[in-house]
Amino acid sequence: MPSQTDTTMIDIAGHPVPVVKGGLYDRFRSNPPLSVIAAEVPGVDLSWFKGLEKNKVDIGFESFSPNFYYQNSRVTAVYTADLDRLRALMPPEVLATVQPLQIWPGRGLIAFTAYTYEHCDNDAYNEVAVSIITNKPGKANLGPFTLIGQSMSGDFWGYVLKLPVNTELARVRGVVGYNLPKWLTGIDRKEDARSVVYDITDSQTGKVDVSFKAKKLDDLSSDVDIVTSSFTNLDHHGQLAYGYAVSRQLSHGSSRSADSATLTLGDGSLSNYIRSLKLGKMMKYEYVPAFQSALYAPKPLAALADTH
Template structure:
């Protein structure tokens, strides 16, 4: 891992323009190919004629098959959507048909991580201590190329925790999660680059989402995500991951759960199941290059006192199903 503090003076102009398009007047929005819809009292621009505009998170798979004939829909055919009220009418799970991501897991200051988790959540889950004074955070950059919410990029920064209702045994718990492919965390930051993704995440899941520029590009050797500071318009964080050559095509199901506080103050949990179609991992520090500049996200990440990178995941192809939040007490045997 390489962490530097080089100030980047130029923003990503095209991405910044798309980020602030939602604030333009209705005529400009229409001309840009967007239409306005209401989600829980929020006026949200969505792609005119896109999946969300037409189907509101419940497109028939026949429509997906027609528009994306190369996408394997066999897994989704075995999943049933249910109408839910998450502050607005939606359907669970939300389907992500074609996506890619990179993830880096770093050690971080354990006491700082504890301080960032609300007391009521900390009563149920705690950061996993991998050695004295050190916990773990996972930084993931997602590119959702084709999903029920059209397409968008997202950056997730999460504390790795024990599963709610289970003992926190540090490395033993981490090993158990790795073996079962069932991981748990507490989400700290979740910037996205569309207003649709922001509003749905904040209203429906009470997640810490905000709107900013997130640009994904790649070259022969790497995948690069550049995250813009939403206040200055300058590049704040650059997350670069190697394209690993030893990818496996063996399909692997991975579950990522998170504990949270709902809008009503009650504890909730949510989870996503990912069907990884192509994937590889590395523990080499050279697999990741992380640049932290001077914006709000980079400053927050510096406060975690990131240390050694313990795992890197390169997932150039995956599919996912994100389930609506449920009361945490429903999975706690002691409740």
């Protein structure tokens, strides 16, 4: 996180937010010219973004959609989890539209993903997502078959349970603009030759609560892979909404080996929450050391039928 000396305060929807002084967000508020990015991050291929149009939107504050993420990495582990518990954690209105995928009787799926956004419209930050994998609204939930279909089409749907971030800018934008369950805490990323480790601090105690160790896989594919990740939730007025991000994966690999990822839980609130999901077998691990992304502003769920 930036030190106080390097920050300036701005207002987002009535929230005072410290941002990097002279950083991208301070200067351009989510709409930097690509020429600026090219100058600041030489060597990053920006060709994909040239084909995407930004529009001014009101998401509780003025912003631009989509939000661009130019240089990023992520690691994801998908685990089985207790299906009844997953259903209980979703609002009834959402559950009436989408349900957790049942992979076998009594078991659903949770995706645990750690992201590092090195260069994006709202400055650098780390984020960790705990999400229930669901069917797409309006589509049948056929459990494993739905999962295979989503994998083949690169069109994934989920319900986000937890989303800690390590900058106040990411927190406020996510909570106000995207209706996402974000809070501010320390998320430390370190790596060596073999693995990437994310340590998530408990915001109450200041101690490391969750540690996620992810293996750096060999045999990575450099075939460009376009993936859409969508979420369904309730907006600030209690209405059904959805949002989505389109990602361009530039380097990626996956594994089903149990030792690819290790989730170590402590005794803080996030660890206790994850324990309550009764995680079981790891079904899949994804290592994506290079991807780009465009995050679109949320829309009423009713609009989905018109566009997809």
